Amino acid sequence: MTPYRAPDWLPGGHAQTIYPLLIKPAPRSYRRQRWETPDGDFIDVDWADPPTASVSADSMPLLVLFHGLEGSSRSHYAITLMSACTAIGWTGVVVHFRGCSGEINRLPRAYHSGDSTEIDWILQRLQQLFPARPRYAVGVSLGGNALLKWLGERQGNAANFLRAAAAISAPFDLGVSGHQLACGLNRIYTHHFLQTLKRKAAEKLRRHPGLFDAQRMRAASCLHEFDDVVTAPLHGFASADDYWRRASSKPWLTAIRLPTLLLNARNDPFLPAQALPAASQTAASVQAEFPQQGGHVGFVSGRLPGRLDWLPQRILHFFRNEVRDV
Incomplete structure (x- = not known):
């Protein structure tokens, strides 16, 4: 797939971060479920189903998205990624961290950047619900940091729950x-x-x-x-x-054993380029891509007014290369 290149008309990390909010696609429809948590709280998950049911739907991939700080299924990256995965027949699900679905959660606790325990029970539940389906996970910003921490903690055992993972604009430190x-x-x-x-x-x-x-x-x-x-x-x-x-997920990157994509722009306003992990700070299973431009979860492409399709296509390209029969 063509490496990311920012359009000439959109220079700088701030513009590349903020502009996607101005061309954000219209909200898509989801099928919402409420899951009770083991500690007596709840989370809401929004399902994105393919437009037509496939005869092999039980074996088609499932893509789970963990959003960023104060994000939701209405975030621009969630809308574009869910639309892209359903367009190829995959099922998508946006997992809302506690209190992020539009309703405050019950317990005093909420969510945080290193909540790998929460990631764990969610992925375990998805494995129990869909044992035959290839499952992939994407974490964006805060969700990317939490997912990477879980991957490092789980090491080789992560393969029991996922085929591959991707972290986008994660604040490693x-x-x-x-x-x-x-x-x-x-x-x-x-x-x-x-x-x-x-x-x-x-x-x-x-x-x-x-x-x-x-x-x-x-x-x-x-x-x-x-x-x-x-x-x-x-x-x-x-x-x-x-x-x-x-x-912070950075200390855990060398322990990751699952095929994992790291995608961070070097001009991301949220994390200076010098804080990005070096090759010696990641495992061999981790593929790091740090383009010069892109902003924070931006990656706008094309002529004015621009498009937001490069990022979901890059993620899906990585996942589909990990499983040749999909």
């Missing part, structure tokens, strides 16, 4: 990424995330009084401050620094 988002123009992304994170945190506090310091939460002006008062304590970490260190 959460400390570097978190501080990067607090600098310069990158603060526009932080402001965007904090708007919804604080709104959800306020609702958590209303349901669970005394859960954390409301004043500190409202005053948080960067992700480090928010994670220090909310994310870290709610998920068993001592501090934001402890959370970022323990949840």
Whole structure:
């Protein structure tokens, strides 16, 4: 497949990150299911079914997507990837992390960048539901980091659940990424995330009084401050620094045994190029592609007004090369 090249009319990492929101496809229809979690909570999963049922549907691949921070099945990358996979007869499913489907979850906890335990039970359930179907997983940004951490922890056992995986624009080093988002123009992304994170945190506090310091939460002006008062304590970490260190996927990349694609642009505003893993920091099963351009989950292509089809086609090309009979 042709390597990614950004269009000349869309220069720079910020433009390549933000522009996809302006040409985002119309929301697609999904079939929603609610799954009860082992700890008494719930998640919502949105299914994308092929337009026509195939006689061999029980053996056709299943693609599962883990979205990014405050993402959902309505995110531009989810819409384009689900449309691309159903167009070739695959079934897609977008797994919403807790509280991201439009309804706040029941428990005080929510989700975080290193929640490989959550990834594990979801993939186990999919394996039980569809044991005969080839299964592939894609993680985007936060979801990519969590998926990579799971792959490293599971090592060779991951092959019992997946044929291959892909991580797109994953923030491998959460400390570097978190501080990067607090600098310069990158603060526009932080402001965007904090708007919804604080709104959800306020609702958590209303349901669970005394859960954390409301004043500190409202005053948080960067992700480090928010994670220090909310994310870290709610998920068993001592501090934001402890959370970022323990949840980062970079130390786990050498342990991955499943065929895995890493796709990150070197001009991604969320992660400086010098923080991308070197070849010595990844396993032989990991295929790293770090194009110069693309932004954060951008990868716009074509003439004005541009298209968002390069990324889903790259992902599907990688997966289909991993299983020749599909």
